[in-house]
Amino acid sequence: MAAIPAKHDVFQAIADPTRRKLLKLLSNEEMPVTAISGHFSMSRTAVSKHLGVLADAGLVKKQKVGRETRYKLAPEPLHELKDWLQYFELYWENKLGALKRLVESDELDKDT
Incomplete structure (x- = not known):
């Protein structure tokens, strides 16, 4: 079975300064969206969209833990x-x- 190509490549994903900041933030620890959102002056929905682009590019991994989704850097x-x-x-x-x-x-x- 062929691998499904990513919707976004690494270059597209890191082109945005917010996504670069997200990568730095997640380089130290795994975090839930609520904690990540506290570091930005945008809605949690906007942060989730940025995390989605990073996930599509394979730069972050998400894991469901209980009721929350946690994200971590995938370098x-x-x-x-x-x-x-x-x-x-x-x-x-x-x-x-x-x-x-x-x-x-x-x-x-x-x-x-």
Whole structure:
């Protein structure tokens, strides 16, 4: 049986700053929606929608415990993101090195 593709990919999920904040919040502990909502100035429904996007992307896991649903970070999909970004790190390092040399040479010109 083929796996059902995610509705949202990791890149779409982390594009929103609220969802990035949710990931940070859930990185330390498993939390119910009510506790999570207390960290945001939006409705619990809005927080649940954001959690749904994260769950669709596989970034959070939810578990029913009694009457509440608890969420926790599932960091595995972030490895895909890290691997993708790592390819471009070479370009960043080259550009940052060039910028450093430019700034340092500009400072030397000002001193003389």
